[in-house]
Amino acid sequence: MTVWRFQEVSNVLYTQNTFEFDHPKTLTLFQMRVHPPSFNSIKSISINMQRNLYRRVMTFRAITSMHHDRWHEMWNIIARMESLEQIRVAFRFPLDGSLGWSDKKILGPLWKVTRPMRVFEVVCQAEIAYRVGEYSAAPFKLVGNHA
Numbered sequence: 001m002t003v004w005r006f007q008e009v010s011n012v013l014y015t016q017n018t019f020e021f022d023h024p025k026t027l028t029l030f031q032m033r034v035h036p037p038s039f040n041s042i043k044s045i046s047i048n049m050q051r052n053l054y055r056r057v058m059t060f061r062a063i064t065s066m067h068h069d070r071w072h073e074m075w076n077i078i079a080r081m082e083s084l085e086q087i088r089v090a091f092r093f094p095l096d097g098s099l100g101w102s103d104k105k106i107l108g109p110l111w112k113v114t115r116p117m118r119v120f121e122v123v124c125q126a127e128i129a130y131r132v133g134e135y136s137a138a139p140f141k142l143v144g145n146h147a
Contacts, residue, residue: 010038015083018044024074031077044086045078068101075109086119089140113139 019042021027027047031039078087089110113120120140135142 014041020046024070040082047089050092079112090123
């Protein structure tokens with residue numbers, strides 16, 4: 001009886017909520033600690049990247065925690081999430097030059113998500129420049145400021 005209740009609650013927990021992550025390592029650690037069927041039943045995630053989170057304490061550890069390998073690893077995990085239907089990504093800082101990365105280096109890994117999503121939005125706080133049509137075939141929709 002207890003197992004059945006856990007499965008019922010687990011189903012609601014993972015399928016009816018949006019899980020928000022503020023760092024690639026957070027998603028990676030979460031994925032390692034959640035039972036695989038539960039993790040794969042997640043339908044909605046939000047990635048909320050905030051500059052102050054990485055720049056508040058200017059230590060070597062804080063800056064290197066956002067290494068581009070972690071960013072790629074996070075998108076590999078997201079691309080494999082079997083039930084995922086909604087992805088919302090928000091950048092609360094200018095993309096170009098932030099963290100020493102170009103906007104292409106930041107947005108490139110998002111192309112790993114090849115399954116159709118009900119929602120896949122990328123919100124940029126600051127303007128990014130790109131050529132007309134450059135992101136027209138992207139799996140995501142750029143929302144917000146762009147030149």
